[in-house]
Amino acid sequence: MAVEPALSALTPGAFSGTVLRSDFAVFDRPTRSGKRLVFLDAAASAPKPRTVVDTMADAYSHHYANVHRGIYELSEDATGLFEAARGKVAAFIGAPSKREIVFVRNATEAINLVAYSWGRANVHSGDRVVTTQLEHHANIVPWQQLTAEVGATLDYVAITDDGRLELDDLREKLGNGPKLLAVAAVSNALGTINPLAEIVKMAHEAGALVLVDAAQAAPHMPIDVAALDCDFLALSGHKMLGPSGIGALWGRRELLDAMPPFMTGGSMITKVTMEGAEWNEVPHKFEAGTPAIVEAIGLGAAIDYLTNLGMDAVREHERYLFERAWPALGEIPGVRRFGPNDAETHAGVISFVLDGIHPHDVATVFDSEGVAVRAGHHCAQPVMLRYDIPATTRASFYVYNDLDDIDALTSAVRATQTLFAG
Ligand code: PMP
Numbered sequence: 001m002a003v004e005p006a007l008s009a010l011t012p013g014a015f016s017g018t019v020l021r022s023d024f025a026v027f028d029r030p031t032r033s034g035k036r037l038v039f040l041d042a043a044a045s046a047p048k049p050r051t052v053v054d055t056m057a058d059a060y061s062h063h064y065a066n067v068h069r070g071i072y073e074l075s076e077d078a079t080g081l082f083e084a085a086r087g088k089v090a091a092f093i094g095a096p097s098k099r100e101i102v103f104v105r106n107a108t109e110a111i112n113l114v115a116y117s118w119g120r121a122n123v124h125s126g127d128r129v130v131t132t133q134l135e136h137h138a139n140i141v142p143w144q145q146l147t148a149e150v151g152a153t154l155d156y157v158a159i160t161d162d163g164r165l166e167l168d169d170l171r172e173k174l175g176n177g178p179k180l181l182a183v184a185a186v187s188n189a190l191g192t193i194n195p196l197a198e199i200v201k202m203a204h205e206a207g208a209l210v211l212v213d214a215a216q217a218a219p220h221m222p223i224d225v226a227a228l229d230c231d232f233l234a235l236s237g238h239k240m241l242g243p244s245g246i247g248a249l250w251g252r253r254e255l256l257d258a259m260p261p262f263m264t265g266g267s268m269i270t271k272v273t274m275e276g277a278e279w280n281e282v283p284h285k286f287e288a289g290t291p292a293i294v295e296a297i298g299l300g301a302a303i304d305y306l307t308n309l310g311m312d313a314v315r316e317h318e319r320y321l322f323e324r325a326w327p328a329l330g331e332i333p334g335v336r337r338f339g340p341n342d343a344e345t346h347a348g349v350i351s352f353v354l355d356g357i358h359p360h361d362v363a364t365v366f367d368s369e370g371v372a373v374r375a376g377h378h379c380a381q382p383v384m385l386r387y388d389i390p391a392t393t394r395a396s397f398y399v400y401n402d403l404d405d406i407d408a409l410t411s412a413v414r415a416t417q418t419l420f421a422g
Contacts, residue, residue, distance in 0.1 A: 014313035014320070017402030023049045023305075024400055031359045038408040041187045043179060043188050043216060043349050043396035044374050045238045048302070052241060055301035059294045067293055068267065068284075082157070082293050085300030086283070087250045092303045093233060094216075094224035097126030100256060102283040103291050107215040108138040110234035110249035111182070113286060114211055115142035117135040117259040118232075119180075120253075125151035128178040130208065132157040132165055133195075133386055134187045137379045157385055159181075163339040165188035170199065176208035181208045185217030189380035190339035191322075191349030193217075194286055200230050209255075215239055217400070220318055220347055222311040225250055237295065241399075242302035246295035249286070263288040279380040306399075314399055321397045325350055329334030332413055348397035351378070354413065355419050360390040365416040366393075371408050 021027045026047045031037050065075040067082045090098040104110045129143050133156045142177045145155040155173045158166040181203040186193050203210045211232040219240035225233050232251045238244040265288040271278040323343050329335050334355040340346045359375035365375050374394045377384045
C-alpha cells in the first residue's frame with residue numbers, strides 16, 4: 001500500500017512564496033474571475049520576474065547592437081553582456097567551460113542539434129539508440145527520425161505503475177550496446193525525478209553516451225554536469241524564469257569539436273571561398289546567424305535571480321509544497337494521482353484525473369476559480385498510453401507559489417466535483 005508522507009515530519013519551505021509573488025508583475029493583474037491568480041503551470045512556461053523584464057528592456061534600450069562583429073563600443077558592450085550570459089549558464093550547470101555552452105532556441109532545438117549533428121555522424125544502419133516511455137515528445141521524435149533515416153533501432157525503457165523508469169528494463173536495453181541513451185532528468189508529465197547518476201553510470205558501463213533532457217530539472221534543482229558525468233544536456237530558458245526563444249545545449253568539448261555543424265551561414269565560419277568554407281570553433285560553429293541576443297541576456301538575469309535564491313532552496317521550497325499538495329489531493333475521493341509517492345523522487349509537478357470528468361473540463365472550472373493549470377497529454381502521449389488515459393490535469397509549482405495556492409488547488413478540485421455532481 002502507498003505510504004503518505006508524515007505531516008509531522010515536514011519542515012517549513014526554504015523561503016516564502018508569498019514574499020516572492022511581488023517579484024512577478026503578472027500577479028498584479030486582475031483575473032477574469034476576479035479571484036487571486038494562482039499560477040500552477042510553470043512546467044509549461046514560467047512567469048518572468050521584474051528583474052528579467054527590466055534587464056531585457058535596458059539591454060534593448062541602451063546596450064543593443066549585433067554581437068561579435070562590430071568594432072565599436074555598443075557592439076562590444078552587447079557582445080560582453082551576451083558572452084557573460086553564456087558564462088552564467090555554464091556556471092549554473094557546472095560546465096567546465098563556457099565554450100561548451102551552445103545557445104539555441106529551446107530544449108527541443110538542443111536535442112535536434114545532437115540528433116542531426118552527432119546522430120547523423122555516429123549512428124549507422126544496425127545501431128541502436130535508447131530513450132524511455134517517460135519522455136516528452138521532444139526527446140522521442142528526433143530519435144525516431146534519426147533511427148528511421150539511417151536504419152537504426154530505437155528502444156524505449158518501460159515505466160512502472162508509479163511512474164518510475166524500470167531500471168531492469170534499462171539494463172536490458174543497454175545490454176544491446178546502444179550508441180546513446182536519451183533520458184529526461186525530470187518527467188514533465190508525471191513529475192518523476194530519475195536517478196540520473198545511477199543511470200549515467202549504467203549507460204557508460206554499457207558504452208553508450210548520455211543525453212539528459214533537463215528542461216524540467218534545470219529550473220527547479222541544482223544541476224552539475226561534471227558531477228553527473230553525462231555527455232549532453234538540454235535546457236529551455238522560458239521554463240526557468242527567462243524569456244522564450246533562448247535555451248542551451250551543453251556538450252563535452254571533445255564531442256562538440258568533432259561534430260559537424262547543424263545549421264550553416266554567417267558567424268559559424270572562419271573562412272568562405274567559392275569552393276567551400278571552414279568552420280569557426282565551438283560554440284560559434286553551432287550558432288549560425290544573428291542569435292537571440294537580448295533573450296540570452298534575459299536568461300542570464302533569470303539565472304542571477306535563481307542563483308540568488310539558491311537552487312537547493314528552490315528545490316526545498318517545491319518539496320515543501322509537494323509534501324502538502326500530494327496528500328491533500330489524495331484525501332479527496334475520486335482523485336487519481338500519477339507518479340511516485342515520495343517527495344524525494346517527485347518534483348513539484350502533480351498530474352491527476354478526477355473520476356468521470358475530462359481534464360479539459362477540470363481546467364476550465366479551475367480557471368473560473370483563478371487557478372491556472374494545464375490539461376492534456378503534456379506532449380507525452382506514450383505516458384498517457386501507459387496508463388490508458390487520454391489526458392491528465394497537471395499542477396506545477398515554482399518559487400512564487402505558497403500554501404494558499406495549495407488550498408486554492410484542493411478547493412478547485414472540490415468545486416469541480418460539486419459542479420459535475422449537480
Ligand atoms: N522536455 C521536457 C521534459 C519538457 O517538459 C519540455 C517542454 N514541455 C521540453 C522538453 C521541450 O521544451 P521546449 O518546448 O522549450 O523546447
